[in-house]
Amino acid sequence: MLNLVDTRADNVAIPMHVRAMRQPLANRKSKEKRVVNENNGRMAWVAEVNAIREHQDKQAFARLFSHFAPRVKGFLVRGGAAPDQAEEIAQDVMATMWRKAHLFDPARASVSTWIFTIARNRQIDIIRRARRPEPEDLPWGPEAEPDQEEQVALQQDTERLGKAIAELPDKQRELVEKAYFGELTHAQIAEETGLPLGTIKSRIRLALDRLRHAMR
């Protein structure tokens, strides 16, 4: 039997009284609840993708599906897709995630980031009907030891970025969101977004340097 209930974010050890305190606030503001949950959940999502890669774990897939598919669908509809089409693409994105789990690198992306890039590529193919040249793949190096600390740091940085977006002044946040919903041309995208950019870049830059070094 598959456990289809999306319990991931909540089954991380949180004392009962903390959960109880969180509840009324979560009921008032659903977006804030999501942020709180993500906080505990990111490494858990990484573990689910690892479970798919390592032993084709269908329960892990089901939990990822329950959490991410409705968000992919909502994002695509917000970007102008018809609900039926968005449903179909969300299905396709989840199937791609299953097939490409071995390509996911938690030292370089959060699961939300990775799923976003898959969804974006399908959106360009199917909805925008455009061709999107991709950068050359990184050379596939000798299997590096997965560094838990690096992964946790990257996941935390992504978490902080998510919070920073939530805390932007409304007008600025709406501009960032519009850029990703496809409502701005490149000329309309602001050079200064107000986002605290740089930490994720520096971390990934180091990871790339290490990878390049390992290839030599």
Added chain:
Amino acid sequence: MKPMKDIKHHLTNSLLMGYAAGTLPEAFNLVVATHISLCDECRAQLAEFEAVGGEVMMRTDAMAMNADALDIALAALTDSPEEVQIKAERAGIFPTPLADYVGGDVEAVRWRRVGGGVKQMILPTDSGATVRLLHIPAGASVPDHGHRGLELTLVLQGAFKDETDRFGTGDIEVANEELDHTPVAEDGLDCICLAATDAPLKFNSFLPRLAQPFVKI
């Protein structure tokens, strides 16, 4: 392809965000993807803008999937995930995304003369912007021109100088309508560039203006 070590001129944040969002015209996508293939600095910065995209997606109101969606998904899963494909590292001067458009490296380019020793090949893309390869003999110049829109010029071999700076291999110049410039290829190697624009260039002298309809610049 090995990343270039001494790139000084990078992509702008708005181009990287547009590429991460997937909203650039195809011609710009090609120049961005080609530069990132050579530049780990911009590759890392792109990853950050993709992380922004992921967070925007997670903030957007979710929309319930159909009741049978998960069953359909589970039924469609294959038993064995895809094999990892090991790709040989490319030789030559064109990173993979560009080589895919040309159908090979520099020897596969079908050059057309456009005057002054300059040669070009326009690459087929959708209509939002155009992209071409330019071959400028060492020491030669591209006619003085301004821009109505945005022009991206990525150096793939050699180097050029204009009124703003020197651009070496791997560097990208992002020029808007405020810039009137006359790029001159440095002595030494002939300069090969990938240039994209979302509006026709404006030539400031009579002759190139006359030739413009014929060379499709």
